[in-house]
Amino acid sequence: xxxxxxxxxxxxxxxxxxxxxxxxxxxxxxxxxxxxxxxxxxxxxxxxxxxxxxxxxxxxxxxxxxxxxxxxxxxxxxxxxxxxxxxxxxxxxxxxxxxxxxxxxxxxxxxxxxxxxxxxxxxxxxxxxxxxxxxxxxxxxxxxxxxxxxxxxxxxxxxxxxxxxxxxxxxxxxxxxxxxxxxxxxxxxxxxxxxxxxxxxxx
Amino acid sequence: xxxxxxxxxxxxxxxxxxxxxxxxxxxxxxxxxxxxxxxxxxxxxxxxxxxxxxxxxxxxxxxxxxxxxxxxxxxxxxxxxxxxxxxxxxxxxxxxxxxxxxxxxxxxxxxxxxxxxxxxxxxxxxxxxxxxxxxxxxxxxxxxxxxxxxxxxxxxxxxxxxxxxxxxxxxxxxxxxxxxxxxxxxxxxxxxxxxxxxxxxxxxx
Numbered sequence: 011x012x013x014x015x016x017x018x019x020x021x022x023x024x025x026x027x028x029x030x031x032x033x034x035x036x037x038x039x040x041x042x043x044x045x046x047x048x049x050x051x052x053x054x055x056x057x058x059x060x061x062x063x064x065x066x067x068x069x070x071x072x073x074x075x076x077x078x079x080x081x082x083x084x085x086x087x088x089x090x091x092x093x094x095x096x097x098x099x100x101x102x103x104x105x106x107x108x109x110x111x112x113x114x115x116x117x118x119x120x121x122x123x124x125x126x127x128x129x130x131x132x133x134x135x136x137x138x139x140x141x142x143x144x145x146x147x148x149x150x151x152x153x154x155x156x157x158x159x160x161x162x163x164x165x166x167x168x169x170x171x172x173x174x175x176x177x178x179x180x181x182x183x184x185x186x187x188x189x190x191x192x193x194x195x196x197x198x199x200x201x202x203x204x205x206x207x208x209x210x211x212x213x
Numbered sequence: 214x215x216x217x218x219x220x221x222x223x224x225x226x227x228x229x230x231x232x233x234x235x236x237x238x239x240x241x242x243x244x245x246x247x248x249x250x251x252x253x254x255x256x257x258x259x260x261x262x263x264x265x266x267x268x269x270x271x272x273x274x275x276x277x278x279x280x281x282x283x284x285x286x287x288x289x290x291x292x293x294x295x296x297x298x299x300x301x302x303x304x305x306x307x308x309x310x311x312x313x314x315x316x317x318x319x320x321x322x323x324x325x326x327x328x329x330x331x332x333x334x335x336x337x338x339x340x341x342x343x344x345x346x347x348x349x350x351x352x353x354x355x356x357x358x359x360x361x362x363x364x365x366x367x368x369x370x371x372x373x374x375x376x377x378x379x380x381x382x383x384x385x386x387x388x389x390x391x392x393x394x395x396x397x398x399x400x401x402x403x404x405x406x407x408x409x410x411x412x413x414x415x416x417x418x
Contacts, residue, residue, distance in 0.1 A: 205392035
């Protein structure tokens with residue numbers, strides 16, 4: 011029985027042990043591209059939490075009525091509908107950030123975290139645990155995004171959330187950190203640290 | 214000439230993986246050996262070449278603000294651009310299904326080698342990303358869209374095959390620190406290749 015697993019596990023496991031980005035290796039695409047600055051990374055994380063939680067609930071409510079062979083299309087349509095709503099909200103209330111995120115809000119649709127969680131969890135669980143699972147995985151994703159963005163913005167521009175932190179001490183910006191490949195290296199370092207503490211995850 | 218220029222730029226400068234990180238999920242999952250990587254790469258190229266022009270036509274004649282003007286005066290003010298995400302993903306999902314059925318019927322051998330990858334492609338960010346970049350950049354004609362699609366696809370193919378070849382060697386010959394094995398080292402290799410690909414940035418054709 012799925013209910014036997016406590017809600018706490020569902021909510022908190024994805025934060026570290028079952029982290030969607032560094033353990034399940036899902037949703038890398040957007041995790042890397044939006045992390046040059048903290049602000050867009052945070053907005054992206056919040057958008058993913060919202061979309062993931064609600065998509066999980068909707069799919070979980072529909073799980074007994076969706077025919078198996080067209081389930082991918084149904085899931086895509088549900089997710090796409092939610093992403094359109096998020097996109098329009100961002101355009102209305104946070105126009106600058108939404109310009110910085112450009113296509114990556116749209117790409118939440120094909121974010122593998124969504125499809126992965128919908129397939130693996132929402133299709134076989136009730137709405138409330140599905141909701142918690144969505145929040146948990148979204149948070150796990152956001153944490154990684156924020157850590158990566160923290161290092162990239164701090165070392166790349168010497169600022170945090172746009173406030174000057176390092177430059178007043180005469181720090182020279184490391185331009186390489188702004189470039190996309192450094193996101194990969196930072197994530198690799200996070201994986202390195204994470205896996206040295208969790209030996210059972212090592213390959 | 215301009216299209217050729219765009220084609221080459223899309224392969225090297227605007228490389229989907231090294232410049233935008235699109236399609237990373239399948240890139241990491243399917244790059245363990247060269248043969249399957251090649252299969253997925255071909256499938257992605259194929260879908261990009263098909264869906265990009267279709268989405269371009271959809272964008273130009275239906276979705277853009279004022280695109281419906283050809284229906285008559287009263288439609289000229291209609292702006293359907295908020296629908297574009299749903300339309301694009303619908304086109305991509307249905308085209309994948311369609312291509313899968315067509316390939317299964319007419320070329321069983323191709324299906325045997327490509328078939329398992331086709332369903333994966335509906336959720337590959339590189340395909341939807343291609344369409345979204347197309348929308349952002351205002352391409353001039355359908356041919357531009359075809360060239361960009363082909364270029365992005367080939368760039369993706371190049372990247373996944375190269376990474377798969379390196380991973381095969383790394384897995385058997387090098388002594389990677391334990392926690393980095395598998396995914397970690399692949400990230401670092403991809404990053405180094407990405408930095409190498411940046412040397413193409415200054416090239417003007």
